[in-house]
Amino acid sequence: MASQYDNQLPRTYGELLALPGVGDYTASAVMSFAFGERIAVIDTNIRRVISRVFRGGESFGGAASPVERETARRLLPENDRASVVWNQSLMELGATVCTAKAPLCDRCPIAGQCAFLRNGRPGLGERRTRPRQRFQGTDRQVRGLVLEALRGLPAGSVLEREQAERLWKDRIQLDACIASLDDDGLVEMLADGSLRLPQ
Ligand code: SF4
Known part of the structure; x- marks a missing residue:
């Protein structure tokens, strides 16, 4: 792998993501902080600040939702340098001032x-809890379907968002199950909403 890139870090998000053990956060952070590229970095601190300041609600943890990712992308300044400062500032604010609890x-x-x-800090510090299921097995079934679909793909392939949506018609339940799989480290959600097995 090192010889493939002449012992240099790859320069594109896609190439970084293809490296073993590199997920969306690391690839985005390298592109932004090391290469100065305009890209939204979405870590826990940044998600919390964006959710609170711009959406007026608490960030409940778990995997970043497509809405959160889209909001982060939309807020990113146009200028490359400004976008890096933006990412750094949000991260720092979340780590030192806008802390979780x-x-x-x-x-x-x-x-x-x-x-x-302004909203009175609703739900401050709350974490997402998984609702108890009234009927046993339903979430397990959805989680199983997602994992089965991923395991059936050729090595290195991703499950596109549209493919995942065809697995289960209840989008809210599907998203919750994907988030729980991501929480459990069984799948990895990429910036465009596609999924892959952890590398
Ligand atoms: S520290 Fe308070 S005022 Fe500042 S961004 Fe966080 S929630 Fe908002």
């Missing part, structure tokens, strides 16, 4: 623009 809103530099604060 005790955000320092009274000292926050963007408190005046924060929809979450």
Whole structure:
């Protein structure tokens, strides 16, 4: 693998993602912070800040949803350099001020623009809980279908979003099951919403 790239880091998101053990977050972070490219980096801190400031609600953890990814992409400044500073700033704010359980809103530099604060900080610090199933097996069935589809693909292939949506007609349940698989480290969700088995 190293000789394939002449002992240099690959320069594209797709090439980075193809490296063993590299997922969406690492590939995006390298593209942004090492190469200065315009790309949304979505880690836990950035998700929390975006969710609170721009969507006015708590980020409940688990896998980034397609809506969260789209919001992060939409907010990214057009200019390459500005987009890197943006990613760094959100990450830093989330790590030091807008923390998960005790955000320092009274000292926050963007408190005046924060929809979450304006809304009274609903659900502060709550994590997503998986609802207990009334009928045993339904989520297990969906999770099994997704895993089965992934295992049936040729090595290195991804399950496109449209293919996943054909597996189960209840999109909300499907998304929840995919998120739980991602939480459990059994699948990896890529930036475009496609899935693959962990590398
Ligand atoms: S005002 Fe509070 S919730 Fe909003 S970004 Fe700042 S620290 Fe986070």
